[in-house]
Amino acid sequence: MLSVKNVSAGYGRKLVVRDVTMRVAEGEFVGLIGPNGSGKTTLLRVISGVLAPSEGEVLLRDAPLRTIGKRRLAQMMACLPQELASDLAFTVREIVLMGRSPHLSRIGRETRQDSEAAEKAMALADIADIADRFMTEISGGERQRAFIAMCLAQEPQILLLDEPTSHLDVGHQLSLLDLVKRLNRRSGMTVVAVFHDLNLASEYCDRLLLLHQGRAEALGSPQEVLTAEIIRRVYQAKVLTEPNLVSGKPHIVISAGTD
Amino acid sequence: MNRARYWIAAAAVVGAPAVLFLCLSARAAPAAGEPARKPPQRIVSLAPSVTEMLFALGLGDRIVGATDHCDFPPEAKKIPRVGGLGRPNVEKLLSLSPDIVIATDLERKDLAEALRRAGINVLELKIGNFAELFEAERKIGDAVGEPEAAARQVREMRAQLDAAAKLSAGVPRDRLPKVFIEVWSDPLITAGGRSFLDDVIARAGGVNVAHDLVQDYPTINPEKVVQWNPDVILLCYMTEAKDAAAQIAGRIGWGGIKAVREGRIIADISPDALLRPGPRLVAGVLQLAERLHPPHAAQPAPRNPPEK
Amino acid sequence: MFVILLALLAGACALSLLAGPSWVPLSEMPESNIVRMRVARILLGIIAGAGLSVSGVIFQALLRNPLAEPYVLGVSSGAGLGAAVAIVLGLSGTGVWGVPALAFIGALFTILLVYGLARTSSGAVPVPTLLLSGVIVGAVLSSILMFIVSTSEGEKLHNVMWWLLGSLQALDWRPLEISAPPVAAGLLLAVLLSRDLNLMTLGEEPAAHLGLNVEQTKKLFFLVASLMTGATVAACGLIGFVGLIVPHIARLIMGPDHRRLVPAAALAGATFLVLADSFARSVLPVEIPIGVVTAFLGGPFFLFILRRRTSPYWR
Numbered sequence: 001m002l003s004v005k006n007v008s009a010g011y012g013r014k015l016v017v018r019d020v021t022m023r024v025a026e027g028e029f030v031g032l033i034g035p036n037g038s039g040k041t042t043l044l045r046v047i048s049g050v051l052a053p054s055e056g057e058v059l060l061r062d063a064p065l066r067t068i069g070k071r072r073l074a075q076m077m078a079c080l081p082q083e084l085a086s087d088l089a090f091t092v093r094e095i096v097l098m099g100r101s102p103h104l105s106r107i108g109r110e111t112r113q114d115s116e117a118a119e120k121a122m123a124l125a126d127i128a129d130i131a132d133r134f135m136t137e138i139s140g141g142e143r144q145r146a147f148i149a150m151c152l153a154q155e156p157q158i159l160l161l162d163e164p165t166s167h168l169d170v171g172h173q174l175s176l177l178d179l180v181k182r183l184n185r186r187s188g189m190t191v192v193a194v195f196h197d198l199n200l201a202s203e204y205c206d207r208l209l210l211l212h213q214g215r216a217e218a219l220g221s222p223q224e225v226l227t228a229e230i231i232r233r234v235y236q237a238k239v240l241t242e243p244n245l246v247s248g249k250p251h252i253v254i255s256a257g258t259d
Numbered sequence: 260m261n262r263a264r265y266w267i268a269a270a271a272v273v274g275a276p277a278v279l280f281l282c283l284s285a286r287a288a289p290a291a292g293e294p295a296r297k298p299p300q301r302i303v304s305l306a307p308s309v310t311e312m313l314f315a316l317g318l319g320d321r322i323v324g325a326t327d328h329c330d331f332p333p334e335a336k337k338i339p340r341v342g343g344l345g346r347p348n349v350e351k352l353l354s355l356s357p358d359i360v361i362a363t364d365l366e367r368k369d370l371a372e373a374l375r376r377a378g379i380n381v382l383e384l385k386i387g388n389f390a391e392l393f394e395a396e397r398k399i400g401d402a403v404g405e406p407e408a409a410a411r412q413v414r415e416m417r418a419q420l421d422a423a424a425k426l427s428a429g430v431p432r433d434r435l436p437k438v439f440i441e442v443w444s445d446p447l448i449t450a451g452g453r454s455f456l457d458d459v460i461a462r463a464g465g466v467n468v469a470h471d472l473v474q475d476y477p478t479i480n481p482e483k484v485v486q487w488n489p490d491v492i493l494l495c496y497m498t499e500a501k502d503a504a505a506q507i508a509g510r511i512g513w514g515g516i517k518a519v520r521e522g523r524i525i526a527d528i529s530p531d532a533l534l535r536p537g538p539r540l541v542a543g544v545l546q547l548a549e550r551l552h553p554p555h556a557a558q559p560a561p562r563n564p565p566e567k
Numbered sequence: 568m569f570v571i572l573l574a575l576l577a578g579a580c581a582l583s584l585l586a587g588p589s590w591v592p593l594s595e596m597p598e599s600n601i602v603r604m605r606v607a608r609i610l611l612g613i614i615a616g617a618g619l620s621v622s623g624v625i626f627q628a629l630l631r632n633p634l635a636e637p638y639v640l641g642v643s644s645g646a647g648l649g650a651a652v653a654i655v656l657g658l659s660g661t662g663v664w665g666v667p668a669l670a671f672i673g674a675l676f677t678i679l680l681v682y683g684l685a686r687t688s689s690g691a692v693p694v695p696t697l698l699l700s701g702v703i704v705g706a707v708l709s710s711i712l713m714f715i716v717s718t719s720e721g722e723k724l725h726n727v728m729w730w731l732l733g734s735l736q737a738l739d740w741r742p743l744e745i746s747a748p749p750v751a752a753g754l755l756l757a758v759l760l761s762r763d764l765n766l767m768t769l770g771e772e773p774a775a776h777l778g779l780n781v782e783q784t785k786k787l788f789f790l791v792a793s794l795m796t797g798a799t800v801a802a803c804g805l806i807g808f809v810g811l812i813v814p815h816i817a818r819l820i821m822g823p824d825h826r827r828l829v830p831a832a833a834l835a836g837a838t839f840l841v842l843a844d845s846f847a848r849s850v851l852p853v854e855i856p857i858g859v860v861t862a863f864l865g866g867p868f869f870l871f872i873l874r875r876r877t878s879p880y881w882r
C-alpha cells in the first residue's frame with residue numbers, strides 16, 4: 001500500500017531522516033518509534049506529503065506521492081498532527097465537517113451524505129454528545145477526539161497519527177488507541193503512527209520502525225525490535241523486557257538507576 | 260490597587276509634570292527688534308513678499324540672502340539662497356553676516372530669539388490683511404532707513420485699492436458678486452473669513468461665500484459650494500491651474516451652480532498676484548475687480564458646460 | 568441575522584442621504600444635485616468599507632493573528648509614498664489621475680517587494696517571514712514618506728497629511744472607477760472560496776492534509792486582499808481601523824465560519840464607513856478626515872461590544 005524508498009529529508013541543509021526504506025501493507029498498523037530528534041515526525045511529514053524528500057520517494061498504491069493531486073491524496077489519507085489549535089471558535093460538528101472537504105468541490109456545499117459521514121465519525125470517536133459545543137470550551141482530550149473524528153470523516157484508507165496520545169490521560173489514551181485499532185481490524189484502515197511510549201507501541205502495532213539519528217535502526221515485529229540490547233544502544237537506557245502479562249507482547253520494565 | 264485608585268494615581272503622574280511645565284513656561288514675551296542706528300547694508304529676506312517690497316523700495320542690491328521662492332523681480336533670483344519659506348538654514352544665514360533679518364511666519368519661533376542673541380537684528384512681521392501689509396511696509400521702511408520711500412509705496416498701493424473700489428462703487432452690498440475661492444481641489448479647500456484672500460475679495464468688490472468660516476484655510480464639503488451657489492469661482496492654487504476650469508464644470512452635482520452655468524470660473528490670474536502679500540497683490544486686486552465688475556455693462560454670455 | 572445587517576446598511580444609507588451641511592427637502596430628493604453628490608459618497612463608502620473589511624478578514628485568517636489588518640504588510644506605506652510623490656510632483660487635483668495611479672502603483676510595488684523578499688527557494692511563503700518582510704518594507708517606505716513630509720511645505724504638506732488620513736470626498740467618479748472593479752472581484756472570490764479560509768484557520772499543515780493547496784491558496788488570497796486594499800487606498804487615502812475592527816465585530820456576531828463571516832463583514836464594513844462619513848461631513852462646518860472618525864467612533868464601540876460579550880465567538 002505504502003512504500004518508502006530510500007527517503008532522506010530535512011530542513012534546509014540539515015538532513016533529519018537518512019535513507020529510510022520501508023513498506024507498509026494494506027491493513028497494517030505500523031508504529032514509528034525512536035529517541036527525540038531521531039526523525040519520526042519528519043518521516044511522517046514526508047509520508048503525508050507536506051514535506052518533500054531531498055532524496056528518494058514515497059509511493060502510495062504504487063503511485064509516487066508527488067503525482068497524486070492534493071485533493072485526491074486527502075481523500076485517501078488523513079493525518080492527525082501533534083499540535084492542535086485550541087483557540088478555534090468553531091463547534092465540534094463544524095470541525096468534523098471540515099474533514100469532508102476533500103470530497104467536496106472547491107466551492108460546493110456539504111450534502112446530506114457529508115452530514116451523515118460526519119455523524120458517523122463523531123459516533124466512532126465518542127463525541128456525539130458534545131457535537132454542538134465549542135472547541136474552546138471542551139477539554140484537551142475531547143479536542144483530540146474531535147480532530148480524530150475530523151480525520152475519520154475524511155473516510156481515509158490510511159491514517160497517520162503523530163504522537164496521538166501525548167495530551168491524554170491513560171483512560172483516554174487507551175480508548176483512542178482501541179478505537180484506531182478497531183477501525184484498523186474491522187475496516188482494514190492502514191495506520192502509521194508515531195509513538196513516544198514504547199509500551200503502547202508494542203501493544204497496538206503489528207510492526208515497528210525504530211529510528212536512530214535519522215536512520216532505520218530496526219524494522220520488524222515488536223518482539224524483534226524491542227529488545228533490551230537494541231534499546232540500550234539506541235536510547236542509552238538500561239531496561240528489561242518482559243512479556244506483557246496480558247497480551248504477551250514485549251513490555252519494557254524500567255527501574256530507577258542507582259548511583 | 261483597585262480601579263479608581265489606579266486612575267487617580269495615573270492622572271497624578273501625568274498631571275504633575277504638566278503643571279510644572281505650565282508654570283515654568285509663563286515667561287515674558289521677547290522684545291521686538293530695535294531699528295538700527297545706521298541704515299543696515301546687509302539685509303536677509305525670509306519671505307518672497309518681503310523681497311518684493313525691498314526691491315520696490317529700490318534696495319534690491321542690499322539684499323544678501325533670500326529664500327528659494329524669491330523669484331520677483333528677475334534680479335532676485337541671483338541672490339544667494341538661505342532656505343525655504345519660514346525655514347532658513349541657520350548656518351547659511353549667519354555666514355552672510357547680515358545686519359538685519361526680515362521675516363514673516365517663521366516656522367520655528369525661537370529662531371528669532373536665537374538670532375537676536377547672536378547679535379543680529381530681527382524684524383518679524385505679520386501680514387494677514389491690507390492694514391497689516393501697509394503697517395509692514397512702514398516698519399520695513401523704518402528698519403532700513405527709507406521711511407519716505409515706504410510711505411510713498413503705501414500711498415501708491417492705497418491709490419490702486421481705491422481705483423479697484425471705484426469699480427464697484429454704487430453697487431448695493433447684496434448685489435455684490437458672491438465668490439467661491441478654491442485654494443485647492445483635492446481635498447476641497449477654501450479661504451475663511453480671517454484669511455488675506457478674504458480681504459482681497461472684499462477689496463475687489465466681491466463677497467467671500469466662506470466668510471463665516473473661522474479657520475484660515477478650511478477643508479469643506481463640496482455640498483456647501485452647491486448650497487452657497489456662488490456667482491464666480493476663483494481658482495487660487497499655488498501652482499498654475501491648467502485644465503481646472505473644465506474639470507470643475509464636470510464635477511458631480513456642480514452643474515447647477517451659477518458660476519458654472521455662466522462660465523464665470525476665473526483661472527487665469529497669476530497665483531503670485533493673489534497669494535503673495537506684497538506690492539503685486541494690489542495689482543491682483545485691481546485685476547480681480549475688473550473681472551468681477553467689468554467696466555462695460557454687458558455680461559458674458561452664459562455657456563452650458565457639459566454635465567457629467 | 569443577515570436581514571438585520573442588510574437593514575442596518577439600508578438605514579445607514581438613508582441616514583447618509585439626509586445628513587450633511589444642508590437640508591434637502593424630501594420633495595426634491597432624487598433630482599437634487601446635492602443628493603447626487605451624497606450618493607457618490609455613499610457608494611464609495613460601501614465599496615471601501617466592504618473592501619477593507621473583507622481584506623481584514625482574509626489577512627486575519629491567513630496570518631492566524633487577530634491583530635492582522637489590511638495594512639500589516641506595508642501596503643499602506645507603499646501607497647502613501649506613491650501618493651506623496653504624486654502630490655509633491657504636482658500631479659494632484661481634480662480630474663488628474665496622478666495621485667490614485669501612483670498610489671496604486673506604490674501598493675503594487677510593495678506587495679511584490681514584500682512577497683519577493685519572503686519567498687523561499689522552493690516558492691513557498693512562510694507566514695512569519697511574510698510578516699517580518701511586510702513590517703520591514705513598511706518601515707523603510709514609511710521613512711521615505713516621512714522624509715518627503717518633512718521637506719514639503721505649506722499646501723503640499725497639508726495635502727499629503729490629508730491624504731494620509733483618508734477621505735470619501737468624491738468630486739467625480741474617478742475613485743469609484745478605481746476601486747469598484749478590484750473590490751467587487753475580490754469580494755466574489757472571497758465568498759466563493761470561504762471554505763478554504765476556514766481550513767486555513769486550522770493551521771497550514773492540517774489544511775494541507777485536508778486537500779488544500781496551501782501555497783497556491785495563500786498567494787491567491789494575499790494577492791486579492793492586497794489588491795483590494797491597494798485600490799481602496801488609491802481611491803480614498805488611508806482609512807484606518809476599519810480593516811482591523813470590523814472583522815472582529817462581524818465575528819462576534821456571526822461566528823468564525825467564513826462562509827457567513829465574509830458577507831457579514833462586507834455589510835458591516837459598508838455600514839460602518841457610510842455612518843462614519845455621514846458623521847465626518849455633518850458634525851462640524853468643515854470636513855473631518857474620515858480616518859479620524861473611524862478611530863474615534865470605532866474604538867469605543869468595539870470596547871463596548873467586547874465588554875458585553877457573552878458569546879463564545881472570540882479567538
